[in-house]
Amino acid sequence: MLKFLVRRVLGLVFVIIGVTFVTYAMGYLAPGQDPIKALLGQHYTLAAYHNLQVKYGLDKPWEIQYLNFLWNLLHGNFGLSYRYPGQSVNDIILPSIGVSVELGLSAFILALFIGIPTGVAAALQRGKWIDTTLMGTMLFLYAIPAFVFIPFYQVLMDILVAHNLPYLPVSGWEGSIYFKIAPIIILALTNTGYYARITRTVMLEVLGQDFVRTARSKGVSERAVIYIHAFRNAMLPLLSVIGPSLAYLVSGAFVVEDLFNIPGVGYQGINAVFNRDWPVLQATVVILATAVVVMNLVTDILYSIVDPRIRVS
Amino acid sequence: MDIEKKSESMLEHEILSSPLEMEPDILAAEQNVSTPLRDSFRRFTQDKRALVSLTIVILMVLTSLILPPIYQRIGPVLSLRHGFLHAAPSQYHTPWFINNEYVDKGPSSLYWLGTNYLGQDLLSRVLAGIQVSMLVAVMVVGLLDVGLGVLFGVLAGYYGGIIDTVLARFTDLIFAFPGLLFAVLITGIFGQKAIQTAGNNGMLILVSFTLGLTVWPQMARYVRGQTLQLKEQQFIEAARTTGSTSLQIIIRHILPNIASLVVVAATLDISGAVINEGVLSLLGLGVQPPGSSLGLMINESISNIAQYPYETLLPAAVLAVLVLCFSFIGDGMRDAFDPRTKD
Amino acid sequence: MPHLLEVANLTTEFHTRAGIVKAVNGVNLFIDPGETLGIVGESGSGKSVTALSILRLLPTPPASITGNQILYQNQDILKLNEKQLRALRGGKISMIFQDPMTSLNPVYTVGFQIAESVRLHMNLGRKEAIDRAIDMLDKVGIPSAAKRINSYPHEFSGGMRQRVMIAIALSCNPELLIADEPTTALDVTIQAQILELMKGLTHEFHTAVMLITHDMGVVAGSTQRVVVMYAGSIVESATTTQLFAMPAHQYTKALLRSIPRLDDEDGKRLEPITGQPPDLLHLPKGCPFAARCPKAQQQCKESVPALTEVQPGQFAACFYPF
Numbered sequence: 001m002l003k004f005l006v007r008r009v010l011g012l013v014f015v016i017i018g019v020t021f022v023t024y025a026m027g028y029l030a031p032g033q034d035p036i037k038a039l040l041g042q043h044y045t046l047a048a049y050h051n052l053q054v055k056y057g058l059d060k061p062w063e064i065q066y067l068n069f070l071w072n073l074l075h076g077n078f079g080l081s082y083r084y085p086g087q088s089v090n091d092i093i094l095p096s097i098g099v100s101v102e103l104g105l106s107a108f109i110l111a112l113f114i115g116i117p118t119g120v121a122a123a124l125q126r127g128k129w130i131d132t133t134l135m136g137t138m139l140f141l142y143a144i145p146a147f148v149f150i151p152f153y154q155v156l157m158d159i160l161v162a163h164n165l166p167y168l169p170v171s172g173w174e175g176s177i178y179f180k181i182a183p184i185i186i187l188a189l190t191n192t193g194y195y196a197r198i199t200r201t202v203m204l205e206v207l208g209q210d211f212v213r214t215a216r217s218k219g220v221s222e223r224a225v226i227y228i229h230a231f232r233n234a235m236l237p238l239l240s241v242i243g244p245s246l247a248y249l250v251s252g253a254f255v256v257e258d259l260f261n262i263p264g265v266g267y268q269g270i271n272a273v274f275n276r277d278w279p280v281l282q283a284t285v286v287i288l289a290t291a292v293v294v295m296n297l298v299t300d301i302l303y304s305i306v307d308p309r310i311r312v313s
Numbered sequence: 314m315d316i317e318k319k320s321e322s323m324l325e326h327e328i329l330s331s332p333l334e335m336e337p338d339i340l341a342a343e344q345n346v347s348t349p350l351r352d353s354f355r356r357f358t359q360d361k362r363a364l365v366s367l368t369i370v371i372l373m374v375l376t377s378l379i380l381p382p383i384y385q386r387i388g389p390v391l392s393l394r395h396g397f398l399h400a401a402p403s404q405y406h407t408p409w410f411i412n413n414e415y416v417d418k419g420p421s422s423l424y425w426l427g428t429n430y431l432g433q434d435l436l437s438r439v440l441a442g443i444q445v446s447m448l449v450a451v452m453v454v455g456l457l458d459v460g461l462g463v464l465f466g467v468l469a470g471y472y473g474g475i476i477d478t479v480l481a482r483f484t485d486l487i488f489a490f491p492g493l494l495f496a497v498l499i500t501g502i503f504g505q506k507a508i509q510t511a512g513n514n515g516m517l518i519l520v521s522f523t524l525g526l527t528v529w530p531q532m533a534r535y536v537r538g539q540t541l542q543l544k545e546q547q548f549i550e551a552a553r554t555t556g557s558t559s560l561q562i563i564i565r566h567i568l569p570n571i572a573s574l575v576v577v578a579a580t581l582d583i584s585g586a587v588i589n590e591g592v593l594s595l596l597g598l599g600v601q602p603p604g605s606s607l608g609l610m611i612n613e614s615i616s617n618i619a620q621y622p623y624e625t626l627l628p629a630a631v632l633a634v635l636v637l638c639f640s641f642i643g644d645g646m647r648d649a650f651d652p653r654t655k656d
Numbered sequence: 657m658p659h660l661l662e663v664a665n666l667t668t669e670f671h672t673r674a675g676i677v678k679a680v681n682g683v684n685l686f687i688d689p690g691e692t693l694g695i696v697g698e699s700g701s702g703k704s705v706t707a708l709s710i711l712r713l714l715p716t717p718p719a720s721i722t723g724n725q726i727l728y729q730n731q732d733i734l735k736l737n738e739k740q741l742r743a744l745r746g747g748k749i750s751m752i753f754q755d756p757m758t759s760l761n762p763v764y765t766v767g768f769q770i771a772e773s774v775r776l777h778m779n780l781g782r783k784e785a786i787d788r789a790i791d792m793l794d795k796v797g798i799p800s801a802a803k804r805i806n807s808y809p810h811e812f813s814g815g816m817r818q819r820v821m822i823a824i825a826l827s828c829n830p831e832l833l834i835a836d837e838p839t840t841a842l843d844v845t846i847q848a849q850i851l852e853l854m855k856g857l858t859h860e861f862h863t864a865v866m867l868i869t870h871d872m873g874v875v876a877g878s879t880q881r882v883v884v885m886y887a888g889s890i891v892e893s894a895t896t897t898q899l900f901a902m903p904a905h906q907y908t909k910a911l912l913r914s915i916p917r918l919d920d921e922d923g924k925r926l927e928p929i930t931g932q933p934p935d936l937l938h939l940p941k942g943c944p945f946a947a948r949c950p951k952a953q954q955q956c957k958e959s960v961p962a963l964t965e966v967q968p969g970q971f972a973a974c975f976y977p978f
Contacts, residue, residue: 011485018486026498031506143640145588147595147608148633151615155622210758216713217753218773218824219746222738232763244488251492255592259615270596273501285490285498292491308763308808 004310008300012293019289020073024066027278035082035278056080069282078283083275093268093283099173100264103256104249106184111191116238118192119199124226126204135200142193146186147255153182173262187256190248198241202234209233232306239303243296250288353573356649363645366638373635377443381406384436388423406434408441409603417621429614429624433603439631442607445600446587446635449521453586454579457525458532463575465529466536467563471544480537484530493589499523500598513604520599524589528582535578539571573650581643584636591632607632658730659686660864661710661749661832666723668702668709677936679705681888683723684963687832692858692865694879694896696872696911700933702888703868704754707834710866711745728832747777750825754837756817760809766793766820767805770827777828792823796853815846819853826857833858834866839874851878872915876900884908887934887944890963894970904972906949943974951976 036052037044053059056079057068072079078089118134125131153170160167172179206212207230215229216222250266257267269284271277304310357363388402393414404410412432419427426436469477487495500519507515543549543566552562593599594608602609610628618625668680680702687693695703708714709721712733726733728744736744745751750773753759761769770789774780780788786805793801796819809817818838825833835854839847855878858865867879875882875896882899884892884907892905903909913927931948934940940947946956955975963973 015485015489019489022486022490023498026502030502139640139644140637143584143637144633145591145636147592147611148629148636151611151618151622151625151629154615154618155626158619158622210753210755211761213713214751214753214759214821214824215761215772217711217745217751219742219744219776220772221742229761229764233761236763247491249492250494251589251592254493254497254596258596269497269501270598273497273504273598278502281498281501285494288491288494289489293489306763308765309810 004304005301008297012297015293016286016290017070019293020070020286021066023282023285024069027282028062028065030276030278032276035276038276039082039085073286078286079279081277081280083272083277083280089279089283092280093265093287096263096265096268097287099262100253100257100266103173103180103183103187103262103264104253106180107187107252108191108246108249110184110188111195112242114188115192115195116199118196119201120203120226120231122196122200123203123207131200135197138193138196140193141189142197144189145255146189146252147259149186149189150255150259153186171261173260173264183256183260183262187249187252190252191245194241194245194248195238199234199238202237203230206230206233236303236307239299239306243292243299246292246295250292350573353649357645360645360648362641363649366641366645369634370638370642373443373631374447377440377447381437381440384425391423406437408433408437408605410434411603417617417624419623426627427623429610430617430621435610435624435627438605438610439607439628441605442610442628443631443635445517445604445606446590446632448517449524449590450583450586452518452521453525453528453590454582457521458528458582458586459575459579461525461529462532463536463568463571466533467540467567467571469533470537470540471559471563471567477537480530480533484534487527487530490527493592495527496520496523496589496593497596497598500593504598508601513600516600516604520590520593524586524593528585532575532578532582535574536571539574540567543567543570577643577646577650580639580646584639584643587632587636587639607635659727660689660729661866662686662725662727663706663710664724664727666706666709666721666726668705668714668719668721668723670718671720672718675937678888678939679719679936680709681939683885683888683890685883685890685893687864687866689831690862690864691881692855692867692879694875694882695866695868695885696870696875696882697885698870698933700887700936701885703885704836706885707751707836707866707868710834711749711751712741713745713751743777746773746825746830747828748830749832749834750828750830752818752821752825752833752835752838755841756814756821757841759821760817762809765806765808766812766823770805770820770824773824774827788827789823792827793820795826795857796820796823798823815842815850818842818846818850822850822854822857826861826863829861830863832864832866834868836868837870838867840869840871847874854878872911884911887939888936889944889960889973890971891945891974892970892972893963894972898967898970902967902970902978904966904970904977905945905974906951906976907945908972910948 036049036056036058039052040048050059057065060068069079076090078093081087081089081092084092115138118138122131122134122138125134157167157170168182169179170182173183207226211233212225212230215225220229253264254266254270256262257264258270261267265284265287269281269288272280272284385403385406388406390402391400391405391412392398393400393412400410400412405412410433412428414432415424415428416432417428417430418424418432421427424434424436426434426439429435429438465476465480469480490498500516500523503519504516507519509515511518549562549566552566557565590599590606591608591611594606595612597612600606600609602613607628611625611632614621614624614628663683663685666680666683667678670677670679683702683706685693685695685706695706697703705714705719709719709723710726710733712721714721721734723734725735728749731740733741733744760766767786767789770792771782771785774785774788775782778785778788789805790801793805798804798816798819809820812820821838833854838854839850842850851874854865857863865878867874869875879896882892882894882896883890884899884905886907892899892903892908894904899908900912903912907929910927910929914929916926929948934944934947940957942955942957942959943949943952943961946952949956953976961973961975963971966972966974966977
């Protein structure tokens with residue numbers, strides 16, 4: 001177990017270093033105007049240019065720049081913004097992390113709590129109309145991206161407003177809980193559909209296995225067969241797809257944060273692209289990638305806790 | 314059963330079946346009633362949802378290709394800017410022609426699906442958007458996903474060694490960029506340059522390249538796993554003992570046996586490619602105006618959704634139908650090819 | 657003395673896309689308390705389906721049981737409700753399956769899996785159930801049972817897992833144990849050990865056994881009475897002694913001829929049964945074995961012979977027995 005953990009953590013370090021390198025290299029290779037010149041604008045003088053170049057560390061060769069970048073990362077310092085003179089990337093990005101965590105985590109939990117029971121219910125009703133209806137709906141939710149749902153949601157709200165009916169806001173985040181309902185639900189839709197469909201498949205497979213028949217032959221009640229014997233086994237393949245499924249949350253977050261004007265990490269990243277503020281974009285990428293890699297590690301550890309075959313070896 | 318016929322049917326079986334279906338079903342093959350491929354095809358044709366979806370996709374794609382040249386011949390010559398500009402339908406029935414005098418109009422006999430905030434023809438833009446979606450899907454899935462995925466997957470699975478290790482490390486790295494992260498990074502940084510160099514074609518190539526780069530490792534993983542399994546099968550051993558070279562084994566035995574897996578996985582990847590292109594264009598990182606893409610159309614109109622909801626809902630609905638259809642097709646294919654769903 | 661279990665005209669069908677498969681076709685049999693009944697037949701003969709039908713363990717649909725009745729101590733199992741059925745399963749009638757590698761739940765300890773049964777049927781608390789589990793593991797010959805109850809199935813070998821299955825099956829002192837090919841998946845040396853263990857324990861607990869197998873050797877060594885099944889029907893039923901001394905049905909004879917014997921003369925060839933068993937989707941009109949039977953007459957192809965007593969205690973479904 002300890003060996004497994006150490007190996008996984010080492011793998012994680014390797015991957016994060018890879019991510020930072022790719023991210024750094026892209027920023028370094030970025031075409032377009034010299035960021036220092038852009039920062040100075042009309043105040044350009046040779047002396048000021050050199051000053052700033054030193055301040056941003058851009059006077060050094062690229063490998064030193066990268067090591068500095070890594071070193072600063074290790075200290076939780078993402079560097080200086082190219083766009084806003086005197087501002088550090090931390091000032092811009094740190095407040096957005098909490099927002100994204102709140103949005104992403106809520107959506108993730110919502111998806112699990114709706115998706116898995118739906119999948120189990122469908123598996124138990126296999127072939128009946130409930131199964132067909134649930135799975136049809138879930139495929140719909142899984143297939144259709146957030147940026148299609150959002151316009152329809154906004155139009156629906158406009159109609160509600162026009163008829164003096166209660167409605168939810170279509171933009172923003174801070175303020176009241178009402179701002180958060182729609183973004184969280186819309187972000188959760190893809191994963192909900194995905195979890196429901198996977199759960200159904202896995203449950204059906206587990207319910208067909210020999211040990212389920214053994215449990216029934218012992219006189220175990222159907223409820224216990226499903227929840228004690230089958231579901232515990234179904235959790236293993238479920239856990240192994242949860243890690244990769246977080247990618248949908250990240251993609252979705254870009255869209256949801258952008259269209260709802262939610263100042264999260266994705267929103268800052270997109271803004272950074274238009275501001276050509278590479279350090280902020282780099283920070284976005286490193287933060288999101290690290291978050292997903294760490295979540296993957298967590299599900300791996302959970303996996304090993306649930307599966308005794310891994311726990312021992 | 315005479316020997317010749319038997320060996321023929323066995324061969325057919327070997328080529329068509331995926332390894333999970335390898336238990337020889339000689340009786341069935343002999344009576345010519347049931348081969349794995351035929352079974353899969355039968356199951357697919359019984360899936361009404363998938364068939365309807367396939368029809369819709371084919372119709373949409375054909376329309377996007379055939380309708381524009383016809384549409385560009387229909388309509389009067391417009392006299393614009395107080396008679397200073399005369400525009401024929403071959404001009405104003407294009408995705409990019411800006412007509413200030415017909416802004417935000419609903420469907421009419423002049424503009425069949427109406428115009429957007431710049432007076433651009435929505436029908437032409439939607440059709441061009443479908444073309445873009447399909448083009449990206451073909452480049453991402455057809456070229457990169459299948460091409461690189463199968464190439465590296467087979468090599469890694471068949472030869473193992475350094476290729477396998479490099480593939481594994483590269484896959485780990487790519488998987489660490491979840492979802493669109495890599496695409497946002499690359500298109501964000503290099504998008505402008507691509508536009509300057511080769512216009513929207515350059516952008517489309519960049520978008521396809523970055524999206525393709527993130528999907529093929531998954532395909533390579535599937536293919537590698539299947540190849541590893543196949544390599545252990547006796548008929549590969551048999552081919553080797555009769556002196557087939559590795560290349561012959563790969564082409565004659567491995568590739569036909571991974572085909573169904575690749576087709577199913579690729580179909581399922583198509584909706585992902587279509588969605589991701591939509592997201593990038595929506596975020597302003599994909600196709601740039603005056604070019605068209607379904608995602609870009611949503612981007613252009615969503616700020617005015619309260620006044621002109623139709624202009625946003627139209628591309629959104631078209632994209633939803635496209636994506637849903639590909640999901641249904643992919644779902645139907647998986648059910649049809651998965652031997653476990655046999656009745 | 658009344659029979660412990662009596663199966664009357666059991667018919668089990670599977671509804672598939674290709675049509676209705678008659679897996680079990682009008683089977684009658686009984687078991688008395690404490691006796692061991694063997695059910696033999698090749699794969700597809702319906703012996704496992706018969707066993708699963710008795711405990712109603714087949715998923716319905718696609719399966720459907722249309723038999724008259726399955727009487728267990730004057731209760732018709734086919735008419736029991738869920739709750740009564742659960743009390744019967746594992747408590748009065750328990751079962752061992754063919755593949756010990758997949759029959760145990762991989763994510764629970766063997767102790768949990770034994771104790772689960774005990775708690776369901778013996779009204780014991782947690783602690784007592786664990787004690788009983790240790791006791792049972794010890795009885796089936798697993799060393800340091802008190803420690804091993806906390807092990808998971810994957811930490812046991814195939815033979816050991818089958819011992820665990822036996823421990824689960826016998827933990828609640830059932831009156832009938834249905835063993836569905838319990839040794840088929842095991843090594844030959846382990847097979848004998850497991851059979852000995854079953855024999856010893858069922859004798860000790862005075863448990864009746866329905867032993868399903870395709871192995872005539874197992875039948876000879878462990879059973880008092882035998883039922884031979886072919887294509888979903890019983891073709892012969894006799895005491896084990898009678899069956900081996902004087903088989904009545906041509907199929908039984910062919911089966912016995914196809915296994916090697918130590919007292920065979922040198923150079924004697926084994927005689928396999930030629931042909932294939934009939935397709936259960938389209939059963940022939942007459943005797944199901946007629947197509948492969950060396951003695952078949954016109955009559956055999958036209959009507960199905962009924963199971964009739966050919967000598968005291970021996971029944972055969974054949975127009976031309978012996």
